[in-house]
Each structure stands twice: as C-alpha cells, then as structure tokens.
Amino acid sequence: MKLLKATYLFVLAVVLVSCGTSRRINGDGTIDERLTAKQLIKESARQEAKFKTLQAKVKIDITQDGKEQGYSVTLRMERNKTIWISATLGLARAMITPDRVQFYDKINNQYFDGDYSLLSDLLGIELNFKQVQSLLIGEPLxxxxxxxxxxxxxxxxxxxxPKTEDPLLELFLLFNPSHFKMDSQQLAQPLKKRFxxxxxxxxxxxxxxxxPQTLKIIAVEENEELNIALEYKSLSINEDLRFPFNIPSGFEEITLDDAK
Known part of the structure; x- marks a missing residue:
C-alpha cells in the first residue's frame, strides 16, 4: 500500500495517542554500562502502565509532500480494553477494542468496521490491541x-x-535510563523499502x-515519507469515562480494497 493513498487511514488508526497536574521528565538518567539485556527487560516490565483510564487533549501535526496540517482531538483509553478518539465537533470518531477496529468520518460519510487487517496491512506488521496501546504510551511494541x-x-x-537477525524485519529499541520507557522504536523492512x-x-x-508528552512518527515507503508530531496538551488518569460510539446510518463502508 502506498503511503500517499493510506494517509487518512494511517492518521485515524495510529495517532490515537493518548486535567491533573503533570511534571515533565527530561530523561537525563545516567547510563549503567554493567546493565544486562535481561535486567533492562525486567526494569521495562516493572514500568508498565497501571492506570485504569486515561484522557487527553492531543495536538497533531501531519506533514507530507511539503504540506502541513494540524488537528486537535480528544483521546480516552481504558487500559487493555478500549482506545477511543473524537475529533472536534465529533466530525470523526474511532474506537479500538481487542477484537475490533471502528471509525467513521462525517465529512466524507464513510466508516470502517472490521479487525486489525487494515492496520496490519498499512504498517506491514501483524498488529493487535496490546501493540497499538503500547505504541501510544511509550512501551515496547x-x-x-x-x-x-x-x-x-x-x-x-x-x-x-534481537540476537537472531530477521532479514524481513530489523528492530531497534531505545530505552530511557531515567524511567526505562521508550526513547525510540525503529522497524525496518529492507525488502519492501519500508521504515x-x-x-x-x-x-x-x-x-x-x-x-509520553511528545511523540514523533516517521513512516517511509519507497520515496514517500509521512511525518506525524503529537503533543499531549493535557492528561488525566483514573477518572470515570464514557466511550460513546455509533456509526451514523447511510454512511459508505470502507474496505481493505478501498484503502489500497
């Protein structure tokens, strides 16, 4: 799938990033040269999110072909159960659960209701709910x-x-020494010219x-590049949240073939 044709779906499906007082972390921890891979993995597991719910206002800037567009969305998440996003005035809304991916767009009167095949085909790797959630909260994919x-x-x-190299998928995971969350996750598919x-x-x-407070996503396929910058403007956790979602009648369904 060419990125140019998939931008709309990529944005709705991947930038589901996640008032309360927050404290910025600069990530200025010291590297311990003695740390082993097993110890790092253990520390990373200890830092996994434990919140029940999360809500945020997110500023999104998308750049492709020298053109930049900005959006503001609301995200709500119930950990391990639901990821919900709503654009301004409810013009677009999406909901992801462990077995289902849904969204609709009132501007174009379209909707999608299916499984993770669309996301997996778009990114070129098999995806599940846990992986999408991990991407959004700074944990290993x-x-x-x-x-x-x-x-x-x-x-x-x-x-x-990985100790064993996979010729189809190269993986680099960078961890912050202050809190053992991700600094960067990098996936390359050389044969498909994807990054x-x-x-x-x-x-x-x-x-x-x-x-996370800020997240930048770079997606490259052959000579096409898509850049997405996300900023969590406000963030709160463990509040009672609702996840309203109802596909309007009369909308046209988007299929995998439509997205290609």
Missing part, C-alpha cells in the same frame, strides 16, 4: 520475553536488538505513572 536480545548504548539511551520510527521526545509524570 513487542513482548521482549519472546526473544533474546543484545544490549548496547549510545550517549543517552540503552539499545536492544517506521517512533520517537518519544519528552515524558511527564502523572500520579506515579510515566507517560
């Missing part, structure tokens, strides 16, 4: 206990790479939780 990793570091981050990078440039502390 993959279960690190499923493979063995080699640890290294640069001046600011620990780096994990996906997610950079978590700032974090914030909310009630003992460490959550």
């Amino acid at each position: 993959f279960n690190l206990k499923d493979a063995e990793y080699t640890i290294s570091n640069n001046e600011t981050s620990y780096i994990l790479t 996906l990078e997610m950079d978590y440039t700032n974090y914030q502390a909310i009630e003992n939780e460490v959550l």
Whole structure:
C-alpha cells in the first residue's frame, strides 16, 4: 500500500495517542554500562502502565509532500480494553477494542468496521490491541520475553536488538535510563523499502505513572515519507469515562480494497 493513498487511514488508526497536574521528565538518567539485556527487560516490565483510564487533549501535526496540517482531538483509553478518539465537533470518531477496529468520518460519510487487517496491512506488521496501546504510551511494541536480545548504548539511551537477525524485519529499541520507557522504536523492512520510527521526545509524570508528552512518527515507503508530531496538551488518569460510539446510518463502508 502506498503511503500517499493510506494517509487518512494511517492518521485515524495510529495517532490515537493518548486535567491533573503533570511534571515533565527530561530523561537525563545516567547510563549503567554493567546493565544486562535481561535486567533492562525486567526494569521495562516493572514500568508498565497501571492506570485504569486515561484522557487527553492531543495536538497533531501531519506533514507530507511539503504540506502541513494540524488537528486537535480528544483521546480516552481504558487500559487493555478500549482506545477511543473524537475529533472536534465529533466530525470523526474511532474506537479500538481487542477484537475490533471502528471509525467513521462525517465529512466524507464513510466508516470502517472490521479487525486489525487494515492496520496490519498499512504498517506491514501483524498488529493487535496490546501493540497499538503500547505504541501510544511509550512501551515496547513487542513482548521482549519472546526473544533474546543484545544490549548496547549510545550517549543517552540503552539499545536492544534481537540476537537472531530477521532479514524481513530489523528492530531497534531505545530505552530511557531515567524511567526505562521508550526513547525510540525503529522497524525496518529492507525488502519492501519500508521504515517506521517512533520517537518519544519528552515524558511527564502523572500520579506515579510515566507517560509520553511528545511523540514523533516517521513512516517511509519507497520515496514517500509521512511525518506525524503529537503533543499531549493535557492528561488525566483514573477518572470515570464514557466511550460513546455509533456509526451514523447511510454512511459508505470502507474496505481493505478501498484503502489500497
């Protein structure tokens, strides 16, 4: 799938990023040269999110072909159950659950109601709810206990790479030494000329939780590049939230073939 034709679906499906007082974290921890890969994986698991619900206002800037567009959306999340997003005035709305992906667009009178095939086809990797949630809250996209990793570091981050190289998928995971959340996740598919990078440039502390404050996504396919910058304008957790979602009647259904 060409990125140019998939931008609309990419934005709705991937930028579902997630008032309360927050404290910015600069990520100025010190690298421990003695840390092993197993210890890093253990520390990362200890820092997994424990919130019940999350709500945020998110500013989104999308750049492609030299053109930039800005949006503001509301995100609500019930951890491990629901990811919900609503654009201004409810003109577009999406809801993701562990077994279903849904969204509708009132501007074009279209909707999608299906499984994760659309997201998986778009990004070129098999996706599930847990992976989408992890991407949004700064946690590893993959279960690190499923493979063995080699640890290294640069001046600011620990780096994990799989011990066994996969010619179809290259993976680089960069961890912040201050709180062991992600600094960057980078996936490359050389044969398909695809590259996906997610950079978590700032974090914030909310009630003992460490959550992203800014996130940049770079998606490249052949000669096409899509850049998405996300800023969490406000963030609160563990409040009672509603997730209203109802596809309007008369809308045209979007299929996988339509998105290609």
